[in-house]
Amino acid sequence: NLSLIGRADAQGFFIYGAVKTEELKTAAREAIARLQNGEANLAVHPRCGTNLVVAGILAGVAALIALGRKPSVRKIPDVLLATTLAAFVSQPIGLQLQARVTTSADARGAQMTGIRESRWGNIPVRHVDIAWHADEKANRLAKKINQEKLK
Structure with a gap:
């Protein structure tokens, strides 16, 4: 291994x-x-830098949206849920972005x-x-x- x-x-x-x-x-x-x-x-590859960047951006945006205009400690569960969901959906999005934009499989x-x-x-x-x-x-x-x- x-x-x-x-x-x-x-x-x-x-x-x-x-x-x-x-x-x-x-x-x-x-x-x-x-x-x-x-x-x-x-x-x-699922651990390519593209996927990490997509996860970071989506999690950051999700956290900002969950916090709203008046951040408070009470919103921490909402932030955790939003960032977890963002991380979950970022995987297929990151893979597609990698396959279509940031990575070339052309080995001619x-x-x-x-x-x-x-x-x-x-x-x-x-x-x-x-x-x-x-x-x-x-x-x-x-x-x-x-x-x-x-x-």
Whole structure:
């Protein structure tokens, strides 16, 4: 049972935690292949930062509404109920926002080029380097569309 944290950047992604480099390499290659084969759900995760932001915003708004214009200690149960409900409804909203706006599952042209190892205090950190090679078919199609627009 692995306990890992991941974070993406423009050049690939970081994995924080103890995992063997060869296992990570195998898993990364498999994930890229699965994304390239249409498994877009792999790019969406319930503990993504998008979901946390949505939960925070909805809970904050719910608390403000529950407190009203005249905050008082008597409204604490209302605030607790409102923020709990906001946290509950934030999950599906956050997942949809992540899937449609903040995360791309498009892995066309993605290829793992290496893994760099470092440490963050006592925590092993690995960066999986991803190179993005232009999809030749997509480039030809874009050229054709642009030429059609010029006519």
